[in-house]
Amino acid sequence: MKIHIPRDEFMDSGHLACSGCGSPLGLRYALKALGEKVVIVIPASCMSIIVGPFPYSAVSVPVVHVAFETAACSASGVRASLDMQGDEETTVVAWAGDGGTFDIGIQALSGAAERNDDFIYICSDNEAYMNTGIQRSSATPYLAWTTTTPVGNVKEHPKKNIMAIMADHGIPYAATACVAYPEDFIRKLKKAQGIKGTRFIHLLSPCPAGWRIASDETIKVARLAVETRIFPLYEIEKGEVYALTYRPKGIPVVEYLSQQGRFSHLTGEEMATIQETVDHQWGRLAEKCQA
Amino acid sequence: MKRVLSGNKAVAYGVMLSRVQVISAYPITPQTTIVEELSRFCAVGDLEAKFIKVESEHSAMASIIASSLTGSRSFTATSSHGLALMHEMLHWAAGGRLPLVMVNVNRALGPGWNIWTDQGDSLSQRDTGWIQLYCEDNQEVLDTIIQAFRIAETVSLPVMVVLDAFFLSHTSEIVDIPPQEEVDAFLPIFERQYRLDAREPRAYFGLSSPDYYMEFRYKMQRAMEDSVRVAKTLDEEFGRQFGRTHGILEPYRCEDAELVMVTSGTVTSTSRVVIDRLREEGVKVGLLKVKMFRPFPMDEIKRVLKGIGKVGVIDRNISFGHGGIFAQEIRSAFCNEDERPMVFGFIMGLGGRDVTPDAIEDAIKVTLHNERPMEEIYWIGLKR
């Protein structure tokens, strides 16, 4: 089962990501999928640091660093200018974290999506404000430890369903993806590149430091997220047509949760609750995918 | 071609003539008719531009920062709370050295909600690195927008063009709309070297350590300082092209003045009437209109006010814990000079309260009849 990905590279070694970080892997795949005629918009996030400080850049495509909450509207601005220049080849890509997407950036994202502005928005989700030191975001999973939801006061609210929100904007294409499934991610991006309008990819990208896993477990844990159905891989077209792109095995969630220090405080009962929720949500997704 | 235009409509014409390519704006009273008029221009094809109907002012500024960096002449307009919301991004635009032009309709900040004219909104942004130009009438508004793009694109700093709420924005005056070809001659197509371009990939606005940041700020300050000269030169060129100039300062009847009143915005035009009347009564009073607030043209101010014994500054704003902002700037201009005028600070007209000729005259009288200011702040027209 050889994994086939395009050979061209559009970034290089020497970048500042932590050892084992999923995010540069995601960006590497994205650039392979989309090619060099892109402009990447990066709001405050780990990626702002990863690609290197002034006067350097670890990627060989144009990048603009923008304020935290402005990924989507900055992408709209780039697109407007390219359109005025008659450029029909360059793809505008926003690469934001979960903070810049689910929380502080959601207004701009919603605005752009409602206008169906023409860019690909990739949310590289490591499930907390990792760059500033592992504080909780609305993407942090239920009962996870973070520095602002320490044990004794762990995250009491479920993860915000960003895909449902984006689907309900009626955008032409939304999809989940995961760094452990590069072919699936690349295929989705290539498909997105051929569609006009707001395209949204929710990419799960583990953070060894914040999830409290070893640096070599990134891919394994990412895979388990998919196989346990906690993070299924699917597409939504035009906000309505759902399609599963990978059939998960349905491994018990305990296999995933027990790998990570950020869940090490969970009781059996709590894990059972999480299993129930995952089963329920999976059931609903499966229904939508049949229809 | 002369038309009767409100200030907001004059803005729209200025933007259209400047061949703006990307507009991004969010409506707020009393800026709304600017965006409405621009929408109409775009719809009928008078203006070929992308108009992004963003969902907030913060997004408006962020998106034109991006479009400007990508290579398009870009514009937005706002007022009051919209400008306040943009604050973070004003820093970004100036630090990014982007030649943006924004019109701000001076309006008071709440609470309580107040839609009338007040300089507090624009002056709160005085540290952001934007050039600020205050207009007295609608002709100046239209002309200043055209000049603003030229200034911005020359010094690589964004320019804020300011006009009073309702007194200009919704008041109609005769405005001479210049022909497009003449504007094109004055304001060429926008091109920039460093832009977001897949053919020349670079990373913009990346993390700048203590090793570099100070130099970037130094360069900004130098550009600010240089923009005094640039603005003056371009204004002269504008004059040659269109037959009108507005200057960055305008002294009025200051030649033998014993005291000079310093004003900005529409208070200036009311003050001209008062100056004339008092001159007829033999009062040696002059008027200094300050158009360019940022950069604060220190040398020009000192030159014009040299030898003047008393200066009365009318501020339609206040910096809490200190006082009127124009007054502070005037005082600091003279602080190291051997000859310094007495500076009387008058605050009036906040939240759109009418600045009447009588009020102005009261301020002049206070200045005239006191050797030195007896109060740090003179509140004129306050209901005590």
Place this chain on the structure above:
Amino acid sequence: MAGKIIFRGESEMPLFPVSSGDMRWNRTGTWRYIRPKYEDKTPPCNAACPAGVDIAGFIGLVAEGRYEEAWHLVREENPFPGVCGRVCFHPCVSSCNREHYDEALAINALERFVADRALALEPKPPVRNVRKEKVAVVGSGPSGLSCAYHAAKMGYPVTVFEELQQSGGILRMGIPPYRLPKDILDKEIADIEAYGVEIKTGVRLGTELTFEDLKDYGAIYLATGAHVSRTLNIPGEDLDGVLSGLDVLRNSNLGKEVRIGGRVAVIGGGNTALDSARALLRLGGNPFILYRRSRNEMPAFDEEISEALEEGIEIRYLVSPTEIIGHEGRVTQLACVEMELGEEDETGRRSPVPIPDSRFTIDVDGVVVAIGEESDLAFLPEDIRVEGTMVTTDTAARTSRKDVFAGGDIVTLHRTVAHAIGFGKLAAISIDCALRKRDVGVVLQGIQVGENGSISVAKYLDELARRRAPHVVVYEELNLAYFEHQARSERARASVPERATDFREVIAGFTEQKAVREAERCFSCGVCNDCENCYVFCPDLCVIIDGGVVRYRINYDYCKGCGICIAECPRNALSVEKEAK
């Protein structure tokens, strides 16, 4: 754009932050405290193969459709893929890690596939330096021919002396065609002769040939096998109608008359017994098998037993003959007792113990005794030490006489074709070391495959070949996320009615499509097969694909030591090392 950028003053800086270089100046290799390295290890199949075949290697080539290369790779170690693919007891399959996942690979079937496809191919002997010493091999069974083949490849002129009129030893005389068609054997022997090996048939050491005749040879390899049937030592063994299993098979394989038929009792539980019974069936007889222990203890291959049962051959367990009863010099009955299983013996199997008063008789037309074979070593001079019926040799196949070597069934009780082939190879290497005055002990240490004594001659001939750590990869060390369950490909088998009438091959080979599908199931435990997971999953782009002999390498200037490459290698072909500080 590379290297650190220095601005000497603000005038050299741009107006705003904009990049003008990349990050390659930042050698992030300084971050790590462990480092990954590519290290192939030993797959369990390779370690289990007594012939030392690079199984994972050849299966990988089959999966890529490179069948001819696969054939050559097998033949680096074993000149008999067509034979072994059919008759070997396949310890590779028993040790296959895939067994724990779904089903073990049908490695033997793949070896056979590769050989069968090569039937039309020539073996292409390479041009090599001819050595001046001559090598004599006594016995043309699998062990002798293996030694001859490897010695010839090393450049030695080799002569094989075979006492019978046809070469092949047990392969021709002992294994019936329905398991090993003779044209396959002939082809593989011809391929060995193509290397310049001369086979002289009808020459017996001790009769037509003496040790004195061999004094000009630089080395001698004795591989005469075990062809003397053990006797039951019960009354009546000398009656007409009592034959040994070896005799039945030899005559049957040579097309000569087999002098028994009808209802025949075959005594024994090994392959010889099973083969004798099945041969008699095909010759029109009505054989049945008597074995003194239970099916569990039967040494014959499981598949053989199953096929025999399918063919209708009855096997009676826990029965032992006590007397062969005859009339007028010809066998008519067999007297037996019933047995039960007692304590374990020296082979680890439970000993059969007669049950008192359980004697019974069976009417028979013939009896075949197939209870084991021994070697006839009478031809050996006294200075070649012998213990019982086996020649004494050391771990380098050396006998007590200088430059005389021995291997195969005459030195061991591990009597399989694969072991014999392995011995032949060992002897060839040992001969080469002796003649070149190299320390064979040191050499053997460096060419081990796993820890069961298998060796690789490819490694002997080229130090850089098959560089694999000796650690044998176990199932728990694999990353199975990259495999999907897939059942073993099956092969067609002749139906029972078809099988009963002639000696056609019972099991067919793989079709090409099935072979490739089966080969694709191989985990390639410990051996990199270019899946490129390491390249795919490196966040720091530190896996460089060179495309040369060393296909992948780590860019240690930037490798942060995250270990993802090691974790995501499906087959444990990377190892971790502590970073030297």
